[in-house]
Amino acid sequence: xxxxxxxxxxxxxGIGKETAKAMAKHMMKVIMACRNMExxxxxxxxxxxxxxxxxxxxxxxxxxxLQSVREFVQNFKAMNLPLNYLINNAGIWTGTHSTTxxxxxxxxxxxxxxxxxxxxxxxxxxEASTNPRIVVVASRSHARANLNINNLSVSAKExxxxxxYGRSKLCNVMFAYELQRRLDAKGSKIVVNSLHPGVxxxxxxxTFPMLDKVVFPLASLFMTKATESAEASEALAxxxxxxxQGVKGKYFSVKDQVESxxxxxxxxxxRQLWEKSCEMINKLLYRINIKDKKGGxxGIGKAxxxxxxxxxxxxxxxxxxxxxxxxxxxxxxxYSNNDDVQCLKLDLGSFQSIREFVESYKQLNxxxxxYLINNAGxxxxxxxxTSDGFESxxxxxxxxxxxxxxxxxxxxxxxxxxxxxxxxxxxxxSLNFDDKHFPPKNNGFVGxxxxxxxxxxxxNELQRKLDERGSSIVVNSLHPGTVxxxxxxxxxxxxxxxxxxxxxxxxxxxxSGNAVANLALGELLIYKDKKAIYFDLTKPSKSNxxxxxxxxxxxxxxxxxxxxxxxxxxxxxxxxxxxxxxxTITIPTTISTTTTTTVSTxxxxxxxxxxxx
Ligand SMILES: NC(=O)c1ccc[n+]([C@@H]2O[C@H](COP(=O)([O-])OP(=O)(O)OC[C@H]3O[C@@H](n4cnc5c(N)ncnc54)[C@H](OP(=O)(O)O)[C@@H]3O)[C@@H](O)[C@H]2O)c1
Numbered sequence: 001x002x003x004x005x006x007x008x009x010x011x012x013x014g015i016g017k018e019t020a021k022a023m024a025k026h027m028m029k030v031i032m033a034c035r036n037m038e039x040x041x042x043x044x045x046x047x048x049x050x051x052x053x054x055x056x057x058x059x060x061x062x063x064x065x066l067q068s069v070r071e072f073v074q075n076f077k078a079m080n081l082p083l084n085y086l087i088n089n090a091g092i093w094t095g096t097h098s099t100t101x102x103x104x105x106x107x108x109x110x111x112x113x114x115x116x117x118x119x120x121x122x123x124x125x126x127e128a129s130t131n132p133r134i135v136v137v138a139s140r141s142h143a144r145a146n147l148n149i150n151n152l153s154v155s156a157k158e159x160x161x162x163x164x165y166g167r168s169k170l171c172n173v174m175f176a177y178e179l180q181r182r183l184d185a186k187g188s189k190i191v192v193n194s195l196h197p198g199v200x201x202x203x204x205x206x207t208f209p210m211l212d213k214v215v216f217p218l219a220s221l222f223m224t225k226a227t228e229s230a231e232a233s234e235a236l237a238x239x240x241x242x243x244x245q246g247v248k249g250k251y252f253s254v255k256d257q258v259e260s261x262x263x264x265x266x267x268x269x270x271r272q273l274w275e276k277s278c279e280m281i282n283k284l285l286y287r288i289n290i291k292d293k294k295g296g297x298x299g300i301g302k303a304x305x306x307x308x309x310x311x312x313x314x315x316x317x318x319x320x321x322x323x324x325x326x327x328x329x330x331x332x333x334x335y336s337n338n339d340d341v342q343c344l345k346l347d348l349g350s351f352q353s354i355r356e357f358v359e360s361y362k363q364l365n366x367x368x369x370x371y372l373i374n375n376a377g378x379x380x381x382x383x384x385x386t387s388d389g390f391e392s393x394x395x396x397x398x399x400x401x402x403x404x405x406x407x408x409x410x411x412x413x414x415x416x417x418x419x420x421x422x423x424x425x426x427x428x429x430s431l432n433f434d435d436k437h438f439p440p441k442n443n444g445f446v447g448x449x450x451x452x453x454x455x456x457x458x459x460n461e462l463q464r465k466l467d468e469r470g471s472s473i474v475v476n477s478l479h480p481g482t483v484x485x486x487x488x489x490x491x492x493x494x495x496x497x498x499x500x501x502x503x504x505x506x507x508x509x510x511x512s513g514n515a516v517a518n519l520a521l522g523e524l525l526i527y528k529d530k531k532a533i534y535f536d537l538t539k540p541s542k543s544n545x546x547x548x549x550x551x552x553x554x555x556x557x558x559x560x561x562x563x564x565x566x567x568x569x570x571x572x573x574x575x576x577x578x579x580x581x582x583x584t585i586t587i588p589t590t591i592s593t594t595t596t597t598t599v600s601t602x603x604x605x606x607x608x609x610x611x612x613x
Pocket of ligand 1: 202
């Protein structure tokens with residue numbers, strides 16, 4: 001097993017340390033993923049001596065911090081090793097309420113959420129290895145618990161030590177089931193099982209003096225030994241025992257396969273737990289505080305650009321007013337410490353300008369576009385018609401982005417991501433494709449709603465075309481919240497008086513920026529499954545009925561390609577043989593190893609106000 005690699009979380013003590021010894025005996029590389037490096041080194045020494053295997057490595061992982069989880073994955077991936085076994089063993093049972101670095105109740109945050117993120121970020125590594133297997137160390141205490149999906153991370157007032165520990169372990173069991181189902185649906189070879197490791201006298205109970213000092217020492221004869229628990233984890237990890245052949249997505253009590261609680265088997269709750277966990281993590285993907293900006297208001301585009309520029313990404317902000325854009329570039333650079341930010345002129349109200357923008361982009365010779373964020377939008381525009389003669393909201397918000405996207409597709413990496421910033425305002429809109437009514441000429445709210453409906457229809461049809469071509473490019477749309485930006489400056493009464501009064505009910509621009517950036521970069525949307533979805537901020541939501549009818553998306557696509565005079569067939573990178581370097585897209589945690597380019601339109605919150613409704 002010399003070429004095999006195993007990661008065990010929380011392996012410097014208790015069951016985890018014994019599991020490390022058991023796995024190391026198979027002469028594989030064992031990575032002890034622990035929060036306390038000193039303790040971990042001492043334990044590793046013990047593991048090496050007991051297993052006669054020197055290939056035992058300590059790596060820092062503090063599940064109390066999502067950032068630490070990301071850094072661990074980044075460091076592991078930089079080692080270029082395979083990953084065959086992941087044992088999610090670490091666990092904590094607190095005696096009083098506390099929160100993780102990211103503000104979650106500690107047991108929920110460490111036992112479930114940290115492992116949820118860790119596992120998801122390691123799935124690609126596991127998938128690429130032989131016989132990949134995941135073991136989730138849960139507990140029998142899950143059996144008395146249930147979950148309130150809207151209150152997973154309890155407050156100090158609601159906290160109760162034993163029930164909340166049980167809930168965190170119930171999350172472990174349900175996560176294992178849901179993960180296996182999702183992997184199976186994708187045809188993955190990864191096997192996931194969860195287990196109760198027995199009742200073992202470890203440090204887990206050291207916040208409970210009565211159990212720790214009185215009950216357990218007396219009952220020790222009848223309790224499971226850490227070595228027996230370790231053997232159970234080892235067996236589930238290796239999966240070589242005859243009784244484990246073909247067994248996956250199951251729950252074990254030490255070595256025996258048993259039934260977990262009835263609640264844990266509720267498939268709808270398993271799915272909700274998954275989605276809620278994604279949502280909770282995504283909300284915090286980039287812990288930014290845009291308020292420390294200098295100067296004027298951020299529009300959603302600039303807020304998004306700031307979030308994205310915090311990543312090691314080449315960022316291009318595409319704006320029609322180059323002077324304002326230059327100020328925005330300066331501000332984004334200062335904010336993010338990313339020097340790779342530049343602006344290119346793009347006026348979405350002019351087909352000529354869009355074509356010139358794409359040519360300028362090619363001349364930069366910086367490789368593929370990995371993320372395209374179609375953010376620009378106008379409402380009560382100062383210009384009534386675009387230079388090509390279309391009503392400006394339809395022309396800019398839809399047609400401009402339609403042409404831009406089509407022209408950029410041949411320059412996009414095969415697994416690029418496209419985000420259409422739509423709006424809740426699409427909900428009441430529909431389109432009449434009769435020649436008499438198309439292209440639409442409505443100004444005001446009706447026209448705005450229609451243009452935002454077009455964003456969703458375009459996302460749906462583009463995704464269908466991409467899927468048909470076997471491309472991995474993913475397109476999604478979103479309502480970025482209702483934000484007070486310069487967007488409603490045309491409506492002076494609302495802008496000056498009503499908006500400020502209702503401001504506390506509005507979305508904060510940093511939350512919008514986070515949501516848009518997330519849809520582009522977020523690693524936890526399990527983005528290959530989340531295609532052509534309409535989000536309300538970070539939450540998958542329902543767009544209106546009109547937008548859900550494929551014939552409407554198709555019709556809009558055909559009519560739009562005629563209007564911008566491009567082929568209705570999409571052109572992709574591989575089909576054109578475009579002279580661009582191929583970049584490997586990875587999730588943000590490992591993005592530093594890739595050359596990435598983000599095109600964000602209208603990020604300077606200038607003359608063309610950003611979409612906010
Ligand atoms: N013992 C039992 O009877 C029993 C029963 C059912 C289930 N379990 C489960 O078995 C697993 C192992 O528990 P154990 O009994 O061996 O307890 P333990 O001796 O206390 O070991 C727990 C391990 O988790 C680590 N850990 C805690 N918080 C962490 C964090 N934020 N980041 C990284 N690592 C962290 C600990 O690290 P430090 O050393 O730094 O604290 C330790 O290495 C846990 O998931 C537990 O819930 C145990």
